[in-house]
Amino acid sequence: MKCYITDGSGIQNLSLANRPEPTEPPPGEVLVEVHAVSLNYRDLMVANGKYGKKDPIIAGSDMAGVVTKVGQNVTEFKAGDRVLNAPFRCWPAGTLREEWAKTFIGGNGVDGVLAEKITYPAASLVKIPSHLSFKQAATFPIAALTAWSAVVTHGRVRAGDWVLVHGTGGVSLFALQIAKMHGGRIILSTSSQEKAAIVGEKYQVQETFDYNRENWPELIQEITAGHGADIIVEVVGGASLAKSIQAAAYGGRVALIGVLGGTDSAINVRHMLARQVTVRGIFMESTQELRSLVRSWESAGLYPHIDRSFPFEQAQQAYQYLQSQKHIGKVVIELKS
Ligand SMILES: NC(=O)c1ccc[n+]([C@@H]2O[C@H](COP(=O)([O-])OP(=O)(O)OC[C@H]3O[C@@H](n4cnc5c(N)ncnc54)[C@H](OP(=O)(O)O)[C@@H]3O)[C@@H](O)[C@H]2O)c1
Numbered sequence: 001m002k003c004y005i006t007d008g009s010g011i012q013n014l015s016l017a018n019r020p021e022p023t024e025p026p027p028g029e030v031l032v033e034v035h036a037v038s039l040n041y042r043d044l045m046v047a048n049g050k051y052g053k054k055d056p057i058i059a060g061s062d063m064a065g066v067v068t069k070v071g072q073n074v075t076e077f078k079a080g081d082r083v084l085n086a087p088f089r090c091w092p093a094g095t096l097r098e099e100w101a102k103t104f105i106g107g108n109g110v111d112g113v114l115a116e117k118i119t120y121p122a123a124s125l126v127k128i129p130s131h132l133s134f135k136q137a138a139t140f141p142i143a144a145l146t147a148w149s150a151v152v153t154h155g156r157v158r159a160g161d162w163v164l165v166h167g168t169g170g171v172s173l174f175a176l177q178i179a180k181m182h183g184g185r186i187i188l189s190t191s192s193q194e195k196a197a198i199v200g201e202k203y204q205v206q207e208t209f210d211y212n213r214e215n216w217p218e219l220i221q222e223i224t225a226g227h228g229a230d231i232i233v234e235v236v237g238g239a240s241l242a243k244s245i246q247a248a249a250y251g252g253r254v255a256l257i258g259v260l261g262g263t264d265s266a267i268n269v270r271h272m273l274a275r276q277v278t279v280r281g282i283f284m285e286s287t288q289e290l291r292s293l294v295r296s297w298e299s300a301g302l303y304p305h306i307d308r309s310f311p312f313e314q315a316q317q318a319y320q321y322l323q324s325q326k327h328i329g330k331v332v333i334e335l336k337s
Contacts, residue, residue: 001018001019001020001021001022001115001116001117002016002017002018002115002116002312003016003017003018003019003058003114003115003116004016004017004058004059004060004114004115004315005017005056005057005058005059006046006047006056006057006059007054007055007056008046008047008048008049008051008053008054009049009054010047010048010049011044011047011048011316011319011320011323012316013047014047014059014315014316014319016313016315019058019115021116021117022117022118022119023069024069024071025069025070025071025074025119026071026119027071027072027073028071028072028073028074028121028122028123029071029074029119029120029121029122030067030069030070030071030074030077030083030119030120030122030125031067031068031069031070031071031117031118031119032063032065032066032067032068032083032085032117032118032119032120032125033065033066033068033116033117033336034063034064034065034113034114034115034116034117034118034335035063035064035065035066035134035135035138035334035335035336036063036064036065036133036134036135036137036138036309036332036333036334036335036336037060037062037063037113037114037138037332037333037335038062038063038138038139038140038141038142038143038170038330038331038332038333039060039062039318039319039322039330039331039332039333040061040062040142040143040170041169041170041258041260041322042061042106042107042142043059043060043061043106043112043319043322044319044322044323045107046059046106046107047059047319051107051108052107052108052109053108053109055109057106057107057109057110057111057112058106058111058112058113058114058115059106059112059114059315060106060112060113060114060115060333061087061104061105061106061107061112061113061141061142062084062085062087062113062138062139062140062141062142062143063084063085063113063114063118063138063141064082064083064084064128064134064135064136064137064138064140065082065083065118065134066080066081066082066083067079067080067081067082067083067125068117070122071119071122074122076122077122077125077127081127082127082128082134082137083125083126083127083128084125084126084128084137084138084140084141084294085105085113085120085124085125085126085141086124086125086126086141086145086286086287086290087104087105087106087141087142087145087284088100088101088103088104088105088124088284088286088287089103089105089110089120089121089124090103090121090123090124091103091124091284091285091286091287092123092124092286092287092288093286093287093288093289094286094288096283096284096286101283104284114315114333116335123287124287126287126290126291126294127294128294129294129297129298131298131301131303132303134334134336135306135309135332135334136303136304136306138332139170139174139304139306139329139330139332140290140293140294140297140304141290142170142171142284143169143170143171143173143174143330144174144178144293144297144304145284145285145289145290145293146171146174146257146282146284146285147171147172147174147175147177147178147233148174148178148285148289148290148292148293149255149282149284149285149289150171150175150231150233150255150257150282151163151175151178151179151182151184151231151233151255152178152182152292152293153285153289154253154255154280154282155231155253155255156253157178157179157182157183157184157230157231158182158183158230159182159183159184160183160184160185161179161182161183161184161185161230161231162184162185162187162206162220162223162224162227162228162229162230162231162249163175163176163179163184163185163186163187163229163230163231163232163233164187164188164189164220164229164231164232164233164244164247165179165186165187165188165189165233166189166211166232166233166234166235166236166240166244167189167190167191167211167235167236167260168188168190168192168195168199168327168328168329169235169325169327169328169329170329170330170331171233171235171257171258172188172233172235173199173304173305173328173329173330174304174305174329175233176188176199176203176205177203177302177304177305178293178296179231180203180204181296181297181300181302184231185206186203186205186206187205187206187207187208187209187220187223187224187229188200188205188207188208188209189208189209189210189211189216190208190210190211191210191211191212193210195328196208196210198328199328202305206223207223211236211240216243216247217243217244217246217247220247221247224249227249228247228248228249228250228252228275229244229247229248229249229252230248230249230251230252230253231252231253231254231255232244232247232248232252232253232254232255233255233257234254234255234256234257234258235257235258235260236258236259236260236261237256237258237259237260237261237262237263237265238259238260238261238262238263238264238265239261239262239265239266240261240265241254241256241265241267241279242265242266242267242268242271245267245268245271245272245277245279246268246271248271248275248277249275250275250276251275251276251277251278252275252277252278253277253278253280254277254278254279254280255280255282256279256280256281256282257282304329304330305328305329305330306329306330306331306332307327307328307329307330307331308321308327308331308332309331309332309333309334310331310332310333310334311333311334311337312333312334312335314333315333318331318332318333
């Protein structure tokens with residue numbers, strides 16, 4: 001079968017290869033014919049050698065496809081079911097454990113999903129809602145689950161909450177849609193006026209601003225009439241973290257997700273303690289939370305924001321496009337249309 005291999009030496013070296021096709025799923029697993037794969041910033045980090053081990057692996061972490069065969073002891077799926085994967089081969093529920101963390105696919109020596117066929121533990125698959133295509137369903141595993149974790153699982157969003165979302169990438173667009181689903185009021189930061197106009201209008205965002213402006217925490221206090229942001233989706237880290245804490249409401253929750261702006265951050269302790277702000281590291285979530293997310297999404301009848309999709313043969317171009325940061329929301333690779 002065809003698949004893409006990365007050895008961490010750069011996205012220019014992502015290579016199409018032939019690997020033996022998996023035919024018999026082990027007990028507890030199913031064989032899946034992959035129809036679509038979505039890309040994340042993490043996939044760029046893996047391909048560019050900035051994420052863990054650099055052993056050659058099958059690339060990619062998010063997929064949607066069809067079950068073609070089930071292994072022994074699998075009762076919840078049958079051939080023909082449409083499924084999407086949880087990002088960890090094993091993280092059933094609750095707090096992450098070290099042994100489960102090692103099962104995060106598509107990095108650190110663990111094969112991913114950018115392949116015609118994969119086997120996957122049945123317990124870590126979720127059925128695709130009928131209103132979503134494979135292409136749309138493939139966007140959920142990492143980006144939507146991380147956003148759900150930030151806004152719902154740990155953010156405990158409530159109607160009327162002010163939710164500050166940084167940037168217009170995959171995690172941020174999902175965070176925006178999930179917060180809106182719960183009645184949140186959105187403030188969006190982006191470096192692009194064009195993206196601000198597109199996203200602002202499509203999702204009726206309350207306010208947009210450029211995260212490069214100096215005093216944006218004051219702006220947040222102004223926009224919210226001194227209340228501050230109840231939830232902050234902090235995909236940037238670095239210097240942005242201190243500003244996000246400064247922009248928070250009393251009891252505000254900062255979901256620390258990403259490191260687009262670096263890993264070191266000097267925070268003002270007074271800002272954090274005076275307003276009783278919680279900063280929580282977010283590292284994806286369990287299959288149980290993915291099921292809750294998919295159920296909510298289904299009942300809301302929403303669609304994810306896909307910027308562009310590429311055919312399987314153009315996987316490298318898809319990576320390059322994501323790296324260019326021209327996109328809004330998600331970039332997808334289609335194996336079968
Ligand atoms: N912890 C976890 O579980 C987890 C899960 C998923 C992702 N992440 C992390 O979250 C981050 C985003 O991932 P993604 O897949 O959503 O990325 P993505 O789709 O590539 O989005 C990147 C977007 O972030 C914005 N951005 C870049 N630099 C920025 C800055 N200095 N300040 C504010 N926004 C900035 C840009 O938006 P504009 O063009 O609008 O400016 C850019 O388009 C990455 O660091 C990733 O590693 C973590």
